[in-house]
Amino acid sequence: MSTNSHTPENHLHAIDTSIAELKDLERRTIAPASIPHQFIGTMVDNTMVLLTTPANILDQGGRSFSCTGFETWISLMQAVHRSFYSSILLATERALKFICDEQNLEVNSRRKLKHDVLLDIIQANIQNSPAASKAVAELKKQNKHNRPDFSDYLECALDATNLDKETIVKWRKFFRALSIARNKASHSNTALTEAEKADLRDGGFALLISDTGIFVTNPRNYAQASILVLDFFDELQKGRH
Structure with missing residues:
Protein backbone atom coordinates (compact mmCIF):
# COMPACT_ATOMS: atom_id res chain seq x y z
CA MET A 1 0.00 0.00 0.00
CA SER A 2 1.43 3.35 -1.03
CA THR A 3 1.78 6.26 1.36
CA ASN A 4 -0.82 8.19 -0.67
CA SER A 5 -3.46 5.47 -0.52
CA HIS A 6 -5.57 7.44 1.98
CA THR A 7 -5.47 10.81 0.22
CA PRO A 8 -8.78 12.46 -0.74
CA GLU A 9 -7.90 12.03 -4.40
CA ASN A 10 -7.47 8.27 -4.06
CA HIS A 11 -10.67 7.95 -2.08
CA LEU A 12 -12.55 9.88 -4.77
CA HIS A 13 -11.03 7.74 -7.49
CA ALA A 14 -12.05 4.56 -5.65
CA ILE A 15 -15.62 5.82 -5.08
CA ASP A 16 -16.13 7.03 -8.66
CA THR A 17 -14.69 3.81 -10.05
CA SER A 18 -16.93 1.78 -7.74
CA ILE A 19 -20.02 3.76 -8.76
CA ALA A 20 -19.23 3.20 -12.43
CA GLU A 21 -18.67 -0.52 -11.88
CA LEU A 22 -21.88 -0.86 -9.88
CA LYS A 23 -23.81 1.17 -12.45
CA ASP A 24 -22.68 -1.28 -15.12
CA LEU A 25 -24.46 -4.08 -13.24
CA GLU A 26 -27.86 -2.55 -14.01
CA ARG A 27 -27.97 -4.41 -17.31
CA ARG A 28 -28.11 -7.62 -15.28
CA THR A 29 -30.39 -6.51 -12.45
CA ILE A 30 -33.20 -4.39 -13.85
CA ALA A 31 -36.48 -5.89 -15.02
CA PRO A 32 -37.09 -8.22 -16.75
CA ALA A 33 -34.19 -9.80 -14.83
CA SER A 34 -35.11 -12.55 -12.36
CA ILE A 35 -36.43 -11.51 -8.97
CA PRO A 36 -33.24 -12.63 -7.16
CA HIS A 37 -31.23 -10.47 -9.57
CA GLN A 38 -33.55 -7.54 -8.91
CA PHE A 39 -33.04 -7.92 -5.14
CA ILE A 40 -29.29 -7.61 -5.69
CA GLY A 41 -29.91 -4.67 -8.01
CA THR A 42 -31.82 -2.81 -5.30
CA MET A 43 -28.91 -3.29 -2.91
CA VAL A 44 -26.49 -2.06 -5.58
CA ASP A 45 -28.63 1.04 -6.20
CA ASN A 46 -28.68 1.78 -2.46
CA THR A 47 -24.91 1.48 -2.27
CA MET A 48 -24.38 3.90 -5.16
CA VAL A 49 -26.59 6.48 -3.51
CA LEU A 50 -24.83 6.10 -0.15
CA LEU A 51 -21.45 6.54 -1.84
CA THR A 52 -22.37 9.90 -3.34
CA THR A 53 -22.48 11.90 -0.12
CA PRO A 54 -18.93 11.17 1.10
CA ALA A 55 -17.63 11.80 -2.43
CA ASN A 56 -19.51 15.09 -2.79
CA ILE A 57 -18.21 16.25 0.60
CA LEU A 58 -14.62 15.65 -0.51
CA ASP A 59 -14.77 17.55 -3.80
CA GLN A 60 -17.98 19.60 -3.44
CA GLY A 61 -19.28 17.60 -6.36
CA GLY A 62 -22.79 17.29 -7.67
CA ARG A 63 -23.16 13.54 -7.97
CA SER A 64 -26.79 12.51 -7.67
CA PHE A 65 -29.10 9.57 -8.25
CA SER A 66 -32.82 9.34 -8.68
CA CYS A 67 -34.99 6.49 -7.50
CA THR A 68 -37.03 4.59 -10.06
CA GLY A 69 -40.01 4.54 -7.71
CA PHE A 70 -41.18 4.99 -4.16
CA GLU A 71 -40.47 1.35 -3.32
CA THR A 72 -36.84 1.87 -4.35
CA TRP A 73 -36.68 4.93 -2.11
CA ILE A 74 -38.11 2.89 0.77
CA SER A 75 -35.37 0.32 0.21
CA LEU A 76 -32.77 3.09 0.37
CA MET A 77 -34.17 4.29 3.69
CA GLN A 78 -34.03 0.73 5.00
CA ALA A 79 -30.33 0.71 4.15
CA VAL A 80 -29.91 3.92 6.15
CA HIS A 81 -31.77 2.32 9.09
CA ARG A 82 -29.47 -0.71 8.94
CA SER A 83 -26.45 1.56 8.93
CA PHE A 84 -27.63 3.61 11.90
CA TYR A 85 -28.60 0.77 14.23
CA SER A 86 -25.50 -1.27 13.38
CA SER A 87 -23.23 1.75 13.71
CA ILE A 88 -24.57 2.96 17.05
CA LEU A 89 -24.05 -0.45 18.63
CA LEU A 90 -20.59 -0.75 17.09
CA ALA A 91 -19.63 2.69 18.40
CA THR A 92 -21.01 1.81 21.83
CA GLU A 93 -19.04 -1.43 21.93
CA ARG A 94 -15.84 0.39 20.96
CA ALA A 95 -16.49 2.92 23.71
CA LEU A 96 -17.13 0.18 26.27
CA LYS A 97 -13.93 -1.59 25.24
CA PHE A 98 -12.04 1.69 25.64
CA ILE A 99 -13.41 2.10 29.16
CA CYS A 100 -12.51 -1.46 30.11
CA ASP A 101 -9.00 -1.07 28.71
CA GLU A 102 -8.55 2.31 30.39
CA GLN A 103 -9.46 0.80 33.78
CA ASN A 104 -7.48 -2.40 33.15
CA LEU A 105 -10.64 -4.45 33.52
CA GLU A 106 -10.48 -8.09 32.49
CA VAL A 107 -13.23 -8.91 30.01
CA ASN A 108 -14.10 -12.57 29.55
CA PRO A 148 -15.92 -11.18 24.33
CA ASP A 149 -18.97 -9.67 22.67
CA PHE A 150 -21.05 -6.55 23.27
CA SER A 151 -22.80 -7.91 26.36
CA ASP A 152 -19.48 -8.96 27.92
CA TYR A 153 -18.07 -5.44 27.62
CA LEU A 154 -21.34 -3.96 28.87
CA GLU A 155 -21.46 -6.18 31.96
CA CYS A 156 -17.78 -5.59 32.72
CA ALA A 157 -18.22 -1.82 32.54
CA LEU A 158 -21.37 -1.94 34.68
CA ASP A 159 -19.71 -4.17 37.28
CA ALA A 160 -16.99 -1.54 37.71
CA THR A 161 -19.52 1.07 38.86
CA ASN A 162 -21.54 1.71 41.99
CA LEU A 163 -24.76 2.17 40.02
CA ASP A 164 -27.80 0.78 41.79
CA LYS A 165 -29.47 -2.41 40.58
CA GLU A 166 -32.47 -0.60 39.14
CA THR A 167 -30.26 1.59 36.96
CA ILE A 168 -28.20 -1.36 35.77
CA VAL A 169 -31.33 -3.31 34.84
CA LYS A 170 -32.66 -0.26 32.99
CA TRP A 171 -29.58 -0.06 30.78
CA ARG A 172 -29.49 -3.80 30.18
CA LYS A 173 -33.06 -3.60 28.92
CA PHE A 174 -32.27 -0.56 26.81
CA PHE A 175 -29.37 -2.23 25.02
CA ARG A 176 -31.34 -5.44 24.60
CA ALA A 177 -34.02 -3.42 22.84
CA LEU A 178 -31.44 -1.58 20.75
CA SER A 179 -29.93 -4.89 19.64
CA ILE A 180 -33.38 -6.10 18.55
CA ALA A 181 -33.78 -2.92 16.50
CA ARG A 182 -30.38 -3.58 14.91
CA ASN A 183 -31.30 -7.18 14.11
CA LYS A 184 -34.70 -6.37 12.67
CA ALA A 185 -33.33 -3.50 10.58
CA SER A 186 -30.84 -5.97 9.11
CA HIS A 187 -33.26 -8.75 8.15
CA SER A 188 -35.99 -9.13 5.57
CA ASN A 189 -38.45 -10.59 8.09
CA THR A 190 -39.52 -7.68 10.28
CA ALA A 191 -42.25 -9.59 12.16
CA LEU A 192 -41.73 -9.38 15.90
CA THR A 193 -42.19 -12.26 18.31
CA GLU A 194 -44.08 -11.67 21.53
CA ALA A 195 -40.78 -11.85 23.43
CA GLU A 196 -39.22 -9.23 21.13
CA LYS A 197 -42.21 -6.94 21.57
CA ALA A 198 -41.90 -7.25 25.34
CA ASP A 199 -38.17 -6.52 25.21
CA LEU A 200 -38.70 -3.48 23.00
CA ARG A 201 -41.33 -2.10 25.38
CA ASP A 202 -39.18 -2.78 28.43
CA GLY A 203 -36.24 -1.03 26.81
CA GLY A 204 -38.20 2.08 25.86
CA PHE A 205 -38.68 1.26 22.18
CA ALA A 206 -42.44 0.69 22.09
CA LEU A 207 -42.78 3.11 19.16
CA LEU A 208 -40.87 0.65 16.97
CA ILE A 209 -43.78 -1.82 17.19
CA SER A 210 -46.47 -1.32 14.55
CA ASP A 211 -50.16 -2.01 15.10
CA THR A 212 -49.70 -5.23 13.13
CA GLY A 213 -46.73 -6.37 15.20
CA ILE A 214 -43.88 -5.64 12.81
CA PHE A 215 -40.73 -3.60 13.35
CA VAL A 216 -40.99 0.01 12.13
CA THR A 217 -38.62 2.93 12.45
CA ASN A 218 -37.92 6.35 10.98
CA PRO A 219 -35.09 8.91 11.18
CA ARG A 220 -36.74 10.64 14.14
CA ASN A 221 -35.71 7.66 16.25
CA TYR A 222 -32.00 8.21 15.56
CA ALA A 223 -31.46 11.24 17.77
CA GLN A 224 -33.55 9.73 20.56
CA ALA A 225 -31.48 6.54 20.60
CA SER A 226 -28.23 8.51 20.40
CA ILE A 227 -29.23 10.76 23.30
CA LEU A 228 -29.97 7.74 25.46
CA VAL A 229 -26.61 6.18 24.64
CA LEU A 230 -24.90 9.44 25.61
CA ASP A 231 -26.94 9.49 28.83
CA PHE A 232 -25.76 5.94 29.52
CA PHE A 233 -22.11 6.94 29.27
CA ASP A 234 -22.76 9.98 31.48
CA GLU A 235 -24.22 7.71 34.17
CA LEU A 236 -21.39 5.23 33.69
CA GLN A 237 -18.86 8.00 34.28
CA LYS A 238 -20.62 9.26 37.40
CA GLY A 239 -20.94 5.76 38.79
CA ARG A 240 -17.29 4.77 38.53
CA HIS A 241 -15.73 3.38 41.71
Missing part, protein backbone atom coordinates in the same frame (compact mmCIF):
# COMPACT_ATOMS: atom_id res chain seq x y z
CA SER A 109 -16.49 -14.24 27.17
CA ARG A 110 -19.36 -15.40 29.34
CA ARG A 111 -20.50 -17.66 26.54
CA LYS A 112 -17.09 -19.36 26.48
CA LEU A 113 -17.06 -19.80 30.24
CA LYS A 114 -20.59 -21.23 30.24
CA HIS A 115 -19.78 -23.65 27.45
CA ASP A 116 -16.58 -24.77 29.19
CA VAL A 117 -18.56 -25.62 32.34
CA LEU A 118 -21.15 -27.57 30.36
CA LEU A 119 -18.48 -29.44 28.42
CA ASP A 120 -16.68 -30.34 31.65
CA ILE A 121 -19.93 -31.80 33.03
CA ILE A 122 -20.44 -33.83 29.88
CA GLN A 123 -16.83 -34.99 29.90
CA ALA A 124 -17.14 -36.23 33.47
CA ASN A 125 -20.05 -38.46 32.47
CA ILE A 126 -18.70 -40.03 29.27
CA GLN A 127 -15.41 -41.49 30.47
CA ASN A 128 -16.19 -44.86 28.85
CA SER A 129 -16.92 -43.41 25.42
CA PRO A 130 -13.78 -42.52 23.43
CA ALA A 131 -15.83 -41.14 20.55
CA ALA A 132 -17.84 -38.85 22.83
CA SER A 133 -14.67 -37.73 24.62
CA LYS A 134 -13.12 -36.89 21.27
CA ALA A 135 -16.20 -34.88 20.31
CA VAL A 136 -16.06 -32.92 23.58
CA ALA A 137 -12.38 -32.23 23.05
CA GLU A 138 -13.15 -30.87 19.58
CA LEU A 139 -15.93 -28.66 20.97
CA LYS A 140 -13.57 -27.32 23.64
CA LYS A 141 -11.06 -26.52 20.93
CA GLN A 142 -13.68 -24.61 18.97
CA ASN A 143 -14.88 -22.87 22.12
CA LYS A 144 -11.44 -21.30 22.59
CA HIS A 145 -12.21 -19.04 19.67
CA ASN A 146 -15.14 -17.39 21.46
CA ARG A 147 -14.22 -13.78 22.12
Whole structure:
Protein backbone atom coordinates (compact mmCIF):
# COMPACT_ATOMS: atom_id res chain seq x y z
CA MET A 1 0.00 0.00 0.00
CA SER A 2 1.43 3.35 -1.03
CA THR A 3 1.78 6.26 1.36
CA ASN A 4 -0.82 8.19 -0.67
CA SER A 5 -3.46 5.47 -0.52
CA HIS A 6 -5.57 7.44 1.98
CA THR A 7 -5.47 10.81 0.22
CA PRO A 8 -8.78 12.46 -0.74
CA GLU A 9 -7.90 12.03 -4.40
CA ASN A 10 -7.47 8.27 -4.06
CA HIS A 11 -10.67 7.95 -2.08
CA LEU A 12 -12.55 9.88 -4.77
CA HIS A 13 -11.03 7.74 -7.49
CA ALA A 14 -12.05 4.56 -5.65
CA ILE A 15 -15.62 5.82 -5.08
CA ASP A 16 -16.13 7.03 -8.66
CA THR A 17 -14.69 3.81 -10.05
CA SER A 18 -16.93 1.78 -7.74
CA ILE A 19 -20.02 3.76 -8.76
CA ALA A 20 -19.23 3.20 -12.43
CA GLU A 21 -18.67 -0.52 -11.88
CA LEU A 22 -21.88 -0.86 -9.88
CA LYS A 23 -23.81 1.17 -12.45
CA ASP A 24 -22.68 -1.28 -15.12
CA LEU A 25 -24.46 -4.08 -13.24
CA GLU A 26 -27.86 -2.55 -14.01
CA ARG A 27 -27.97 -4.41 -17.31
CA ARG A 28 -28.11 -7.62 -15.28
CA THR A 29 -30.39 -6.51 -12.45
CA ILE A 30 -33.20 -4.39 -13.85
CA ALA A 31 -36.48 -5.89 -15.02
CA PRO A 32 -37.09 -8.22 -16.75
CA ALA A 33 -34.19 -9.80 -14.83
CA SER A 34 -35.11 -12.55 -12.36
CA ILE A 35 -36.43 -11.51 -8.97
CA PRO A 36 -33.24 -12.63 -7.16
CA HIS A 37 -31.23 -10.47 -9.57
CA GLN A 38 -33.55 -7.54 -8.91
CA PHE A 39 -33.04 -7.92 -5.14
CA ILE A 40 -29.29 -7.61 -5.69
CA GLY A 41 -29.91 -4.67 -8.01
CA THR A 42 -31.82 -2.81 -5.30
CA MET A 43 -28.91 -3.29 -2.91
CA VAL A 44 -26.49 -2.06 -5.58
CA ASP A 45 -28.63 1.04 -6.20
CA ASN A 46 -28.68 1.78 -2.46
CA THR A 47 -24.91 1.48 -2.27
CA MET A 48 -24.38 3.90 -5.16
CA VAL A 49 -26.59 6.48 -3.51
CA LEU A 50 -24.83 6.10 -0.15
CA LEU A 51 -21.45 6.54 -1.84
CA THR A 52 -22.37 9.90 -3.34
CA THR A 53 -22.48 11.90 -0.12
CA PRO A 54 -18.93 11.17 1.10
CA ALA A 55 -17.63 11.80 -2.43
CA ASN A 56 -19.51 15.09 -2.79
CA ILE A 57 -18.21 16.25 0.60
CA LEU A 58 -14.62 15.65 -0.51
CA ASP A 59 -14.77 17.55 -3.80
CA GLN A 60 -17.98 19.60 -3.44
CA GLY A 61 -19.28 17.60 -6.36
CA GLY A 62 -22.79 17.29 -7.67
CA ARG A 63 -23.16 13.54 -7.97
CA SER A 64 -26.79 12.51 -7.67
CA PHE A 65 -29.10 9.57 -8.25
CA SER A 66 -32.82 9.34 -8.68
CA CYS A 67 -34.99 6.49 -7.50
CA THR A 68 -37.03 4.59 -10.06
CA GLY A 69 -40.01 4.54 -7.71
CA PHE A 70 -41.18 4.99 -4.16
CA GLU A 71 -40.47 1.35 -3.32
CA THR A 72 -36.84 1.87 -4.35
CA TRP A 73 -36.68 4.93 -2.11
CA ILE A 74 -38.11 2.89 0.77
CA SER A 75 -35.37 0.32 0.21
CA LEU A 76 -32.77 3.09 0.37
CA MET A 77 -34.17 4.29 3.69
CA GLN A 78 -34.03 0.73 5.00
CA ALA A 79 -30.33 0.71 4.15
CA VAL A 80 -29.91 3.92 6.15
CA HIS A 81 -31.77 2.32 9.09
CA ARG A 82 -29.47 -0.71 8.94
CA SER A 83 -26.45 1.56 8.93
CA PHE A 84 -27.63 3.61 11.90
CA TYR A 85 -28.60 0.77 14.23
CA SER A 86 -25.50 -1.27 13.38
CA SER A 87 -23.23 1.75 13.71
CA ILE A 88 -24.57 2.96 17.05
CA LEU A 89 -24.05 -0.45 18.63
CA LEU A 90 -20.59 -0.75 17.09
CA ALA A 91 -19.63 2.69 18.40
CA THR A 92 -21.01 1.81 21.83
CA GLU A 93 -19.04 -1.43 21.93
CA ARG A 94 -15.84 0.39 20.96
CA ALA A 95 -16.49 2.92 23.71
CA LEU A 96 -17.13 0.18 26.27
CA LYS A 97 -13.93 -1.59 25.24
CA PHE A 98 -12.04 1.69 25.64
CA ILE A 99 -13.41 2.10 29.16
CA CYS A 100 -12.51 -1.46 30.11
CA ASP A 101 -9.00 -1.07 28.71
CA GLU A 102 -8.55 2.31 30.39
CA GLN A 103 -9.46 0.80 33.78
CA ASN A 104 -7.48 -2.40 33.15
CA LEU A 105 -10.64 -4.45 33.52
CA GLU A 106 -10.48 -8.09 32.49
CA VAL A 107 -13.23 -8.91 30.01
CA ASN A 108 -14.10 -12.57 29.55
CA SER A 109 -16.49 -14.24 27.17
CA ARG A 110 -19.36 -15.40 29.34
CA ARG A 111 -20.50 -17.66 26.54
CA LYS A 112 -17.09 -19.36 26.48
CA LEU A 113 -17.06 -19.80 30.24
CA LYS A 114 -20.59 -21.23 30.24
CA HIS A 115 -19.78 -23.65 27.45
CA ASP A 116 -16.58 -24.77 29.19
CA VAL A 117 -18.56 -25.62 32.34
CA LEU A 118 -21.15 -27.57 30.36
CA LEU A 119 -18.48 -29.44 28.42
CA ASP A 120 -16.68 -30.34 31.65
CA ILE A 121 -19.93 -31.80 33.03
CA ILE A 122 -20.44 -33.83 29.88
CA GLN A 123 -16.83 -34.99 29.90
CA ALA A 124 -17.14 -36.23 33.47
CA ASN A 125 -20.05 -38.46 32.47
CA ILE A 126 -18.70 -40.03 29.27
CA GLN A 127 -15.41 -41.49 30.47
CA ASN A 128 -16.19 -44.86 28.85
CA SER A 129 -16.92 -43.41 25.42
CA PRO A 130 -13.78 -42.52 23.43
CA ALA A 131 -15.83 -41.14 20.55
CA ALA A 132 -17.84 -38.85 22.83
CA SER A 133 -14.67 -37.73 24.62
CA LYS A 134 -13.12 -36.89 21.27
CA ALA A 135 -16.20 -34.88 20.31
CA VAL A 136 -16.06 -32.92 23.58
CA ALA A 137 -12.38 -32.23 23.05
CA GLU A 138 -13.15 -30.87 19.58
CA LEU A 139 -15.93 -28.66 20.97
CA LYS A 140 -13.57 -27.32 23.64
CA LYS A 141 -11.06 -26.52 20.93
CA GLN A 142 -13.68 -24.61 18.97
CA ASN A 143 -14.88 -22.87 22.12
CA LYS A 144 -11.44 -21.30 22.59
CA HIS A 145 -12.21 -19.04 19.67
CA ASN A 146 -15.14 -17.39 21.46
CA ARG A 147 -14.22 -13.78 22.12
CA PRO A 148 -15.92 -11.18 24.33
CA ASP A 149 -18.97 -9.67 22.67
CA PHE A 150 -21.05 -6.55 23.27
CA SER A 151 -22.80 -7.91 26.36
CA ASP A 152 -19.48 -8.96 27.92
CA TYR A 153 -18.07 -5.44 27.62
CA LEU A 154 -21.34 -3.96 28.87
CA GLU A 155 -21.46 -6.18 31.96
CA CYS A 156 -17.78 -5.59 32.72
CA ALA A 157 -18.22 -1.82 32.54
CA LEU A 158 -21.37 -1.94 34.68
CA ASP A 159 -19.71 -4.17 37.28
CA ALA A 160 -16.99 -1.54 37.71
CA THR A 161 -19.52 1.07 38.86
CA ASN A 162 -21.54 1.71 41.99
CA LEU A 163 -24.76 2.17 40.02
CA ASP A 164 -27.80 0.78 41.79
CA LYS A 165 -29.47 -2.41 40.58
CA GLU A 166 -32.47 -0.60 39.14
CA THR A 167 -30.26 1.59 36.96
CA ILE A 168 -28.20 -1.36 35.77
CA VAL A 169 -31.33 -3.31 34.84
CA LYS A 170 -32.66 -0.26 32.99
CA TRP A 171 -29.58 -0.06 30.78
CA ARG A 172 -29.49 -3.80 30.18
CA LYS A 173 -33.06 -3.60 28.92
CA PHE A 174 -32.27 -0.56 26.81
CA PHE A 175 -29.37 -2.23 25.02
CA ARG A 176 -31.34 -5.44 24.60
CA ALA A 177 -34.02 -3.42 22.84
CA LEU A 178 -31.44 -1.58 20.75
CA SER A 179 -29.93 -4.89 19.64
CA ILE A 180 -33.38 -6.10 18.55
CA ALA A 181 -33.78 -2.92 16.50
CA ARG A 182 -30.38 -3.58 14.91
CA ASN A 183 -31.30 -7.18 14.11
CA LYS A 184 -34.70 -6.37 12.67
CA ALA A 185 -33.33 -3.50 10.58
CA SER A 186 -30.84 -5.97 9.11
CA HIS A 187 -33.26 -8.75 8.15
CA SER A 188 -35.99 -9.13 5.57
CA ASN A 189 -38.45 -10.59 8.09
CA THR A 190 -39.52 -7.68 10.28
CA ALA A 191 -42.25 -9.59 12.16
CA LEU A 192 -41.73 -9.38 15.90
CA THR A 193 -42.19 -12.26 18.31
CA GLU A 194 -44.08 -11.67 21.53
CA ALA A 195 -40.78 -11.85 23.43
CA GLU A 196 -39.22 -9.23 21.13
CA LYS A 197 -42.21 -6.94 21.57
CA ALA A 198 -41.90 -7.25 25.34
CA ASP A 199 -38.17 -6.52 25.21
CA LEU A 200 -38.70 -3.48 23.00
CA ARG A 201 -41.33 -2.10 25.38
CA ASP A 202 -39.18 -2.78 28.43
CA GLY A 203 -36.24 -1.03 26.81
CA GLY A 204 -38.20 2.08 25.86
CA PHE A 205 -38.68 1.26 22.18
CA ALA A 206 -42.44 0.69 22.09
CA LEU A 207 -42.78 3.11 19.16
CA LEU A 208 -40.87 0.65 16.97
CA ILE A 209 -43.78 -1.82 17.19
CA SER A 210 -46.47 -1.32 14.55
CA ASP A 211 -50.16 -2.01 15.10
CA THR A 212 -49.70 -5.23 13.13
CA GLY A 213 -46.73 -6.37 15.20
CA ILE A 214 -43.88 -5.64 12.81
CA PHE A 215 -40.73 -3.60 13.35
CA VAL A 216 -40.99 0.01 12.13
CA THR A 217 -38.62 2.93 12.45
CA ASN A 218 -37.92 6.35 10.98
CA PRO A 219 -35.09 8.91 11.18
CA ARG A 220 -36.74 10.64 14.14
CA ASN A 221 -35.71 7.66 16.25
CA TYR A 222 -32.00 8.21 15.56
CA ALA A 223 -31.46 11.24 17.77
CA GLN A 224 -33.55 9.73 20.56
CA ALA A 225 -31.48 6.54 20.60
CA SER A 226 -28.23 8.51 20.40
CA ILE A 227 -29.23 10.76 23.30
CA LEU A 228 -29.97 7.74 25.46
CA VAL A 229 -26.61 6.18 24.64
CA LEU A 230 -24.90 9.44 25.61
CA ASP A 231 -26.94 9.49 28.83
CA PHE A 232 -25.76 5.94 29.52
CA PHE A 233 -22.11 6.94 29.27
CA ASP A 234 -22.76 9.98 31.48
CA GLU A 235 -24.22 7.71 34.17
CA LEU A 236 -21.39 5.23 33.69
CA GLN A 237 -18.86 8.00 34.28
CA LYS A 238 -20.62 9.26 37.40
CA GLY A 239 -20.94 5.76 38.79
CA ARG A 240 -17.29 4.77 38.53
CA HIS A 241 -15.73 3.38 41.71
